[in-house]
Amino acid sequence: MELNWYEDFxxxxxxxxxxxxxxxxxxxxxxAFLAKALKAKRNxxxxxxxxxxxxxxLELAKRGFRMTGLDISEEFIQEAQNLSKAQGVxxxxxxxxxCQIQRISExxxxxxxxxxxxxxxxxxxxxxxRRLARALKPGARFVFDSHMAAESILPNLREREWFQVDDILxxxxxxxxxxxxxVETQYTFVKSGKVExxxxxxxxxxxxxxxxxxxxxxxxxxxxxxxxxxxxxxFGSPLLVVTAQKESQ
Ligand SMILES: C[S@@+](CC[C@H](N)C(=O)[O-])C[C@H]1O[C@@H](n2cnc3c(N)ncnc32)[C@H](O)[C@@H]1O
Numbered sequence: 001m002e003l004n005w006y007e008d009f010x011x012x013x014x015x016x017x018x019x020x021x022x023x024x025x026x027x028x029x030x031x032a033f034l035a036k037a038l039k040a041k042r043n044x045x046x047x048x049x050x051x052x053x054x055x056x057x058l059e060l061a062k063r064g065f066r067m068t069g070l071d072i073s074e075e076f077i078q079e080a081q082n083l084s085k086a087q088g089v090x091x092x093x094x095x096x097x098x099c100q101i102q103r104i105s106e107x108x109x110x111x112x113x114x115x116x117x118x119x120x121x122x123x124x125x126x127x128x129x130r131r132l133a134r135a136l137k138p139g140a141r142f143v144f145d146s147h148m149a150a151e152s153i154l155p156n157l158r159e160r161e162w163f164q165v166d167d168i169l170x171x172x173x174x175x176x177x178x179x180x181x182x183v184e185t186q187y188t189f190v191k192s193g194k195v196e197x198x199x200x201x202x203x204x205x206x207x208x209x210x211x212x213x214x215x216x217x218x219x220x221x222x223x224x225x226x227x228x229x230x231x232x233x234x235f236g237s238p239l240l241v242v243t244a245q246k247e248s249q
Contacts, residue, residue, distance in 0.1 A: 005200055006119050010073040013168065013189040013196050019053065020165045022114075031059035033228040034111055037243050038141045040065065044108035047135060049098050050116050054080030054091065061089040070094040070101070099128045103135035110136060112144035118203045121180070122213070125203065129217035136246045142219060145228075149240040150206040153183060156236065167191060176204070207233070207240065219244040 034056065040046060042064040048057045051069030053076045061067045061084070069091060071077050077095045084091045098112075099120065110132055120128060132142065147153065154176070161172040169190040177184050180201070187198040205213065211221050221244050226237035233240050 003121065003201065007072065009198050009200055010071075011075050013191050013194075014187070014198060015053070015073070015075055016191065017165055017168050017170060017189065018114075020168065021163075022055065027055045027059055030113060030228060031056050031063070034060065034113070034143060035063055035065070037143045037223075038109035038111065040109040040141070045106060047101075047103075047107045047110040047132075049101070049110060049112055049132070050114075051080060051093070052076050052114060054083060054093065056111070056113060057091050058083060058087060058089060061091050062087075068092040068094060068107070070096055070098060072097050099124055099131065101128075101131040101135050105134070105137050107136050107140060109140050110142045112142075115145065115147045117144045117146045118148045118205065119201075121182075121203055122205075125205075126213055126217060129213060129219065133218040133246050138246060138248045140246050141222070142244045142246065143242065144244075145239055145241045147239055148183065148202045148204055149210065150204045151233070151235050152238055152240060153204055156238065157183065177201075181205075210240075210242065214242075214244050218247050220247065 038046065043066060045066045045068070046060060048054070048067060048069040050071040051057055052071060054069045057067040057069040057080070069080055074095060077093050080093050136142065157174055157176060159174060161174070163170045171188040173186040175184050182201045182203040185200045185202070187200070189196045207224060214221060221242060223243040224233050225231060225241045226233040227239050228241055
């Protein structure tokens with residue numbers, strides 16, 4: 001299994017499923033949460049990484065934030081460009097790898113939503129977080145969510161899962177790769193009689209490891225929750241939501 005699985009995964013039917021699985025109401029609620037949790041001033045500059053089709057950036061731009069969205073999927077960045085043009089909002093879209101962020105002290109806040117934290121092994125996660133910290137102004141906040149923290153996924157891991165979203169059927173086979181510390185998932189998508197297969201690796205970190213990783217990269221954790229409604233995070237919680245802050249010096 002290739003460690004850079006994410007370079008080819010996010011195209012075609014996988015994106016169709018993502019678009020259909022997330023409602024406009026969920027995006028609005030998450031954008032409202034981000035605006036509060038990031039504590040950035042109204043015209044502040046925010047980095048959405050990875051931005052997907054830009055659903056959060058579009059909402060936050062309409063609330064007065066200056067947005068930059070970065071993603072590795074050409075299809076999603078193209079869609080984000082079309083959407084922002086059609087909706088008359090100015091957003092900077094960047095096609096690129098989130099581990100290669102080149103900006104310095106530019107952003108008043110950043111976020112990584114949609115279960116996109118943990119696509120890389122420890123060294124690459126650290127490289128991502130260090131570059132992200134460098135891109136933020138001192139004291140700026142970073143918010144992310146994850147369904148894949150060890151406390152969430154390991155007690156609840158299901159070997160086989162099925163989902164039907166509109167006309168897309170998805171079968172998932174999950175296995176925990178003990179030697180790597182990650183969940184390998186085999187996906188079978190069926191749409192209009194056509195079958196597509198994909199594989200992903202999602203690294204599993206405990207909250208304590210995430211804290212160490214963030215501190216190593218120059219962040220400290222301000223708050224952890226089990227949802228954007230502020231419920232506590234505990235063993236077995238399906239979601240982890242972290243608000244961190246870049247050190248002031
Ligand atoms: C599940 S989607 C979430 C997108 C968005 N945050 C949201 O909530 O809608 C994951 C995204 O991560 C992007 N991605 C995966 N690996 C990446 C990488 N190395 N650099 C930049 N983007 C990446 C994919 O292209 C995809 O758009």
